[in-house]
Amino acid sequence: MSLSDQQIEKLLKLVVSSQPDDLDCDGCFEHIAEFAEQELAAKEISEAMQVVQRHLNQCPCCQDELNALMEGLRELE
Amino acid sequence: MNREREIDPWINRLRSDGPERDAAIAELRGILVRGLSRSLTNRYGSPFHAEDVVQDALIRILDSLDSFEGRSRFTTWAMAIATRVGISALRRKHFQDVSLDAITPEDSMKIDLAVDPTETASHQIARQEIISKLNELIETSLTAKQKMAIRSVLEGLPVDEIARRSGTNRNAVYKLVHDARLKLKQGFEHSGIQPEDLIGSA
Numbered sequence: 156m157s158l159s160d161q162q163i164e165k166l167l168k169l170v171v172s173s174q175p176d177d178l179d180c181d182g183c184f185e186h187i188a189e190f191a192e193q194e195l196a197a198k199e200i201s202e203a204m205q206v207v208q209r210h211l212n213q214c215p216c217c218q219d220e221l222n223a224l225m226e227g228l229r230e231l232e
Numbered sequence: 233m234n235r236e237r238e239i240d241p242w243i244n245r246l247r248s249d250g251p252e253r254d255a256a257i258a259e260l261r262g263i264l265v266r267g268l269s270r271s272l273t274n275r276y277g278s279p280f281h282a283e284d285v286v287q288d289a290l291i292r293i294l295d296s297l298d299s300f301e302g303r304s305r306f307t308t309w310a311m312a313i314a315t316r317v318g319i320s321a322l323r324r325k326h327f328q329d330v331s332l333d334a335i336t337p338e339d340s341m342k343i344d345l346a347v348d349p350t351e352t353a354s355h356q357i358a359r360q361e362i363i364s365k366l367n368e369l370i371e372t373s374l375t376a377k378q379k380m381a382i383r384s385v386l387e388g389l390p391v392d393e394i395a396r397r398s399g400t401n402r403n404a405v406y407k408l409v410h411d412a413r414l415k416l417k418q419g420f421e422h423s424g425i426q427p428e429d430l431i432g433s434a
Contacts, residue, residue, distance in 0.1 A: 162386040163363070167427045170420070173413040180391065181403045188304035188312045214406065216390045223275065224315045227267030228308060 169213060178210040183217050191224050195232075242306040243297055260293070261286055263307055264314045272318045276326040285321055289314035320392055327393045362430045369419040378412040381405055 158166070186207045193200055200208055211218045245256035268282040293310050300309055351359065370379065384394045391409070392402040420427050 158386065163366075164431055165386060166382070166416075167362075167366070167431050170413050170416045171428055171431065173410065173417050175414060177410060179403050179410065180406045184312070184316070186303070188308040191312070192304050192308055214391070216392055216402070219390075220312075220315055220319050223271040223319055224308075224312050227271035227311050227315060230267050230270035231263060231307070231311075 172209075172213060174209070176206070177213070178206050180210075180214060180217055183207055183210040183214070187217070187221060187224065191221060191228060194221075195225060195228055243300065246294060246297060257290065257294075260307075260310060261290060264289060264311060267311050268314055268318050271315065272322060275319070276322045278322055278325050280318070280322065282318070285318040286314060288321075289317040292317065323390055323393055324396065327389065358429055362425055362427050365420060365423055365425045366416070366427070369416050373415040373419055374412050378408055378415075381408050382412055385409055 186204065190200070190204050190207045190211075193204060211221060242256065242260075245252055246260075247253075248256070264286045265282045268285060269280075272280045272282070272285075274280075289310075293313050296313065300306060374382070381394060385391065391405045395402045395405045398405070
């Protein structure tokens with residue numbers, strides 16, 4: 156099986172955006188509650204949360220969980 | 233700081249005994265059911281029973297009280313745990329019929345050097361150079377496990393599902409893929425070839 160053009164582009168984007176100090180999923184999860192609250196408050200993402208944002212840009216799983224978390228929190232507001 | 237007073241009631245109540253603890257658990261259960269019912273119903277097209285998920289989540293939350301650091305509201309932290317439990321369950325159900333048999337360690341990630349007749353000659357050459365280097369780096373730098381993990385990610389399989397099927401954990405799969413990405417990136421940097429040139433035109 157060969158990669159499609161879209162898969163090639165997705166792979167290259169992931170390659171180009173990779174940094175040695177990227178957070179892993181566990182590291183992202185440790186900060187996801189704080190990140191969600193900043194997003195919901197429409198605050199500018201703090202510098203400490205930028206690394207969380209970078210992980211979310213690369214990890215659809217964690218991004219999906221953040222989206223669901225924010226939906227759930229909106230229900231509680 | 234007000235946050236101290238905001239955190240303490242939940243932690244203290246959940247660590248107490250008897251009726252106070254029971255009431256706190258019942259209140260938290262209600263909050264989580266309400267939140268998850270909104271966020272996870274119709275996700276992945278499956279029916280979702282919030283009460284079952286929340287029961288599992290409550291066990292994890294109560295086991296993890298020591299790890300709550302007060303950087304967010306307690307209920308946000310608890311909802312994050314419950315959301316992860318719920319989404320993981322939905323993903324398992326959704327992907328249980330998706331076979332990875334077609335992706336094996338021997339499966340090549342070789343990329344065809346298809347020529348686009350609308351591309352300029354110089355762009356075709358640049359594209360071939362990037363694709364050739366990518367193929368070379370994949371073959372020489374990545375382990376079989378890394379190739380399979382990356383291939384699964386590119387096929388749309390979530391990392392936690394890849395982890396479940398390979399008997400490991402999500403974080404280990406993420407690190408495997410991330411290490412592979414760094415190897416490819418370093419390979420490109422060493423060669424002087426800029427893969428960015430192909431992004432947006434693949």
